Structures are given as C-alpha cells and as structure tokens.
Amino acid sequence: YDGFFGPGTGSFLIFLFIRFFGFDFLHASAAAKVVNMTTNLAALGYFIPSGHFLPQVAVVMACANVLGSLLGTHLALRHGSRFVRIVFLCVVSAFIVKFAHDTFA
Structure with missing residues (x-):
C-alpha cells in the first residue's frame, strides 16, 4: 500500500x-524512513x-533521495x-493545499 498512498505514506507512518x-x-521521522526503504526494496x-x-x-x-536524506x-x-516538527507540518500543509487545488481546480 506504500505506493498507493505515495508521499503520504511517510506522513502516516510518522503520525503512527x-x-x-x-x-x-525526530525518531518517528527516522523510523518512517527505514520502513519506507523496506517497502521500496x-x-x-x-x-x-x-x-x-x-x-x-x-x-x-x-540519487535525489540520498541527497535529500x-x-x-x-x-x-x-x-x-x-525543527523537524515545524518542517513536517509545513510540508504536510503544502501537500494538503496542493491536493485541494488539484481536486477542486
């Protein structure tokens, strides 16, 4: 289901x-990366x-994933x-705005 949820999977994992x-x-984000890598493999x-x-x-x-990580x-x-919490909330907010725009535009 990781691919079905796309970029939202990491967010769901962090919340969980x-x-x-x-x-x-910080630790939730790191653990989510490990789970995402496992599902990608x-x-x-x-x-x-x-x-x-x-x-x-x-x-x-x-390469982009490694550099970003x-x-x-x-x-x-x-x-x-x-800092991780603030960035996370900003990114999730941006995704919500983007998905809302794509849905209603």
Missing part, C-alpha cells in the same frame, strides 16, 4: 509512530522480475525535534 509508540518527531523485488523497472529513472530518483538528516541532527 508518535501516537502509538510515543516517538518524538520489497517493491523492487516485485517490479524488477516482472520487467516493470526503468533503471535510468530509478538511478536519478535514488543526507541534507534532512544533517538539518534534523543540527536543529532537533522541534
């Missing part, structure tokens, strides 16, 4: 880790053998859980 496991935003295990895999696109996306990790460790 905070609500049900008592994580703070499982998807590769399905799509590569079935021939639905575009290596040129995958390499570019993987490195930057995000650096910022989270430098600024702490409060």
